[in-house]
Amino acid sequence: MIRVSNIEKFATHDGPGIRTTVFLKGCPLHCPWCANPETWKMEPTLLHDERKCVQCKTCMYMCAQEAISFPFQWDIDKCIYCKKCEDACLQDAISFVGKDIEIDEVIKEVLKDKDYFDQSNGGVTISGGEPFMQFDAFLELVKQCKENGLHVAVETTGNYSLDKLEQALPYIDLFLMDLKHLDAKKLKDVTGANLDLILNNFRYLAKYCPNKVIVRMPVIPRFNDDICEEVIKFCAVLKLAEVNLLPFHTMGKNKWNQMQKKFKYDQDSMMDRDILNPYMDIGKKWGVKVKIGG
Ligand code: SF4
Ligand code: SF4
CATH class of the missing domain: 3.30.70.20 (Alpha-Beta Plaits)
Structure with a gap:
C-alpha cells in the first residue's frame, strides 16, 4: 500500500517523453513557493x-x-x-487529497499508457511531496516499475540519508533532483532542508552515475534568484551535465487558498522566463547544459 495524492497522465515536464506522474504524500520540507502543499502531510x-x-x-x-x-x-x-x-x-x-492504494493497482494504472511511453521514450515519474518519505513502499513501487520495463524518473529533494539513495538507485533511471540553495542556513531557515544530506547525495550520484542526474533549481524571487551562476558552477565541478532553471510561478496559489493558508508570494507575479536566458550562455562557458523550465 502506498499513499498517493494524485496520478497525472500525459505529463510532459517531468522527464523525457510522455509520462505518468505519481504524486506521493509526505514531504520533510516546507518551501513557501510549493505548488503542491497538499502533499506535505502524510494524513489526508x-x-x-x-x-x-x-x-x-x-x-x-x-x-x-x-x-x-x-x-x-x-x-x-x-x-x-x-x-x-x-x-x-x-x-x-x-x-480530501491522499488515498492509500495497493502498489499493484498503481502499476496497473501506469501500464495503461505503456504504448505512449514506448513511442515517446517516456515512462513513469514518481513525485511528491518527497517520494523517499514513504521509503519502503516507494522502493517496492520503483522495483515493480522496473520489473515491468518502465523508464523510472524521480522528482526529489535529495533530503534523506545516503543509504536510502543507495538502495533505490538500481531501480531509478533518472533523478530530477532539486538544488534550491547552497547556503545551508538560508536553505534550512526557508525550507527546512538539510544541505549536507543533499550535497552528499549529489556527490554520490555524480561519482557513480552522473548521467542519471538532472539538477533542478526553482528560481525564487529574493531567495535564490541571485545564485543561478553558483549552481551552474556547482554542476560543472561535479561534472553534472544538465541543470534546469525553473522560473518562479504562482500556479500553486489556489491550493494554498483551499488549505486556508496564506501564500507568501501573493504579491509576486510569474517570472518572465526570458530573464533566465543569459544563463544558457553562462552554462556553455562552464560545460553545463542549462535549460529554462523542466
Ligand atoms: S472535518 Fe469532520 S466531518 Fe470532515 S472528515 Fe474531519 S471529522 Fe469528518
Ligand atoms: S458550506 Fe460550503 S463546503 Fe460546506 S457543505 Fe456548504 S457548500 Fe459545501
Missing part, C-alpha cells in the same frame, strides 16, 4: 474550494468532531477523516 488533506462553496454550513453541522468552523477553517487535529463533510457537500466544495 482537506481542500475547500471557496469558488464552489455557497456557505450553507452543512459540512460544519455534519462534523461531530467540530473540526470545521466558519469562515471556513479545518482543524486537522480534531479531524478523524470520516469524510462526512465531503459526502454532505452538494457543491463538491470539499475534497
Whole structure:
C-alpha cells in the first residue's frame, strides 16, 4: 500500500517523453513557493474550494468532531477523516487529497499508457511531496516499475540519508533532483532542508552515475534568484551535465487558498522566463547544459 495524492497522465515536464506522474504524500520540507502543499502531510488533506462553496454550513453541522468552523477553517487535529463533510457537500466544495492504494493497482494504472511511453521514450515519474518519505513502499513501487520495463524518473529533494539513495538507485533511471540553495542556513531557515544530506547525495550520484542526474533549481524571487551562476558552477565541478532553471510561478496559489493558508508570494507575479536566458550562455562557458523550465 502506498499513499498517493494524485496520478497525472500525459505529463510532459517531468522527464523525457510522455509520462505518468505519481504524486506521493509526505514531504520533510516546507518551501513557501510549493505548488503542491497538499502533499506535505502524510494524513489526508482537506481542500475547500471557496469558488464552489455557497456557505450553507452543512459540512460544519455534519462534523461531530467540530473540526470545521466558519469562515471556513479545518482543524486537522480534531479531524478523524470520516469524510462526512465531503459526502454532505452538494457543491463538491470539499475534497480530501491522499488515498492509500495497493502498489499493484498503481502499476496497473501506469501500464495503461505503456504504448505512449514506448513511442515517446517516456515512462513513469514518481513525485511528491518527497517520494523517499514513504521509503519502503516507494522502493517496492520503483522495483515493480522496473520489473515491468518502465523508464523510472524521480522528482526529489535529495533530503534523506545516503543509504536510502543507495538502495533505490538500481531501480531509478533518472533523478530530477532539486538544488534550491547552497547556503545551508538560508536553505534550512526557508525550507527546512538539510544541505549536507543533499550535497552528499549529489556527490554520490555524480561519482557513480552522473548521467542519471538532472539538477533542478526553482528560481525564487529574493531567495535564490541571485545564485543561478553558483549552481551552474556547482554542476560543472561535479561534472553534472544538465541543470534546469525553473522560473518562479504562482500556479500553486489556489491550493494554498483551499488549505486556508496564506501564500507568501501573493504579491509576486510569474517570472518572465526570458530573464533566465543569459544563463544558457553562462552554462556553455562552464560545460553545463542549462535549460529554462523542466
Ligand atoms: S457543505 Fe459545501 S457548500 Fe456548504 S458550506 Fe460546506 S463546503 Fe460550503
Ligand atoms: S472528515 Fe469528518 S471529522 Fe474531519 S472535518 Fe470532515 S466531518 Fe469532520
